[in-house]
Amino acid sequence: MKFYYAPGACSMGIHLLLEEAGCSFEAIRLSFAKEEQRSDGFLAVNPKGKVPVLDAGQDGVITEFPAIAFYVASLDPASRLLPGDTMAQVRALELIDHAIATVHMRGFTRLSRPEVFSSDGDPEKVRAAGRTIVGDGLAWMDARLGDAPYALGAFSIADAALFILEWWARRSGLPLPERLSAHLDRMLDRPAVQRMLATEGLAAAA
Structure with missing residues (x-):
């Protein structure tokens, strides 16, 4: 592959x-x-x-x-990586879709590339909207995670989507809810994540 x-x-x-x-x-x-x-x-x-x-x-x-x-x-x-229970799979896909389609594409993209959303408007207004979308999305995911170690209780594909949002938030200095911050630290302790970061030449988010 x-x-x-x-x-x-x-x-x-x-x-x-x-x-x-x-x-x-x-x-x-x-x-x-x-x-x-x-x-x-x-x-x-x-x-x-x-x-x-x-x-x-x-x-x-x-x-x-x-x-x-x-x-x-x-x-x-x-x-x-994908649980066998149908409803657990549904919840995994629900979280992934919100993470990628909304928080990433509508939120973080406004922060990093405001020109995509407004070629002649105020980029700061675009970024402000992006921060709101990201903040709301992270708050929903923090509540969804609750006190569980991983999004579905055990590690799954949903945690990979959650990881990228947490990583970007911490690296860019955006507020990261406490439970998501703990989840990110938990992810950074996983050997697979450490191997990925080493291959990509990235240091763990401070």
């Missing part, structure tokens, strides 16, 4: 799941600063021009965080 990622991007979540599942894969780094995601070579793999991307060989190229996470979980059922 070939896994395409950019250091520190949302692909971190898939990267750590591949490590958790014990998959054999080639990690292919893209530089967003050099706009390698728009290169002809990468667009031939994923015309969407974004990561994460998993070239799963005979199963073909898989894109989009939820789809790749579900696929990786299916490769090693014994790891229980």
Whole structure:
């Protein structure tokens, strides 16, 4: 398998799941600063021009965080990255969708790339809206986590999505609710996360 990622991007979540599942894969780094995601070579793999991307060989190229996470979980059922209970799976997908589609794409993207949402408006207003979306999303996830060690009680694909939001919040100095902060620390202690960070050349969030 070939896994395409950019250091520190949302692909971190898939990267750590591949490590958790014990998959054999080639990690292919893209530089967003050099706009390698728009290169002809990468667009031939994923015309969407974004990561994460998993070239799963005979199963073909898989894109989009939820789809790749579900696929990786299916490769090693014994790891229980996706629980067997149907409603637990539903809750995992519910959290992932909110994390990626709302908090990431509508919230953090407003903070990092306000021009995407307003080419001629006030970027500070765009960023302010982004901070509200991120804050509301993190508050919901903090309440959803409660006092459990992981999102579904035991580690699952949902925690990979939660991790990237927590990582970005801590790295950017945004308020991180107490239980999410403890969850991030718990994630950083996992060997798979440490291997992912080492491969991507990232230090643990301070």
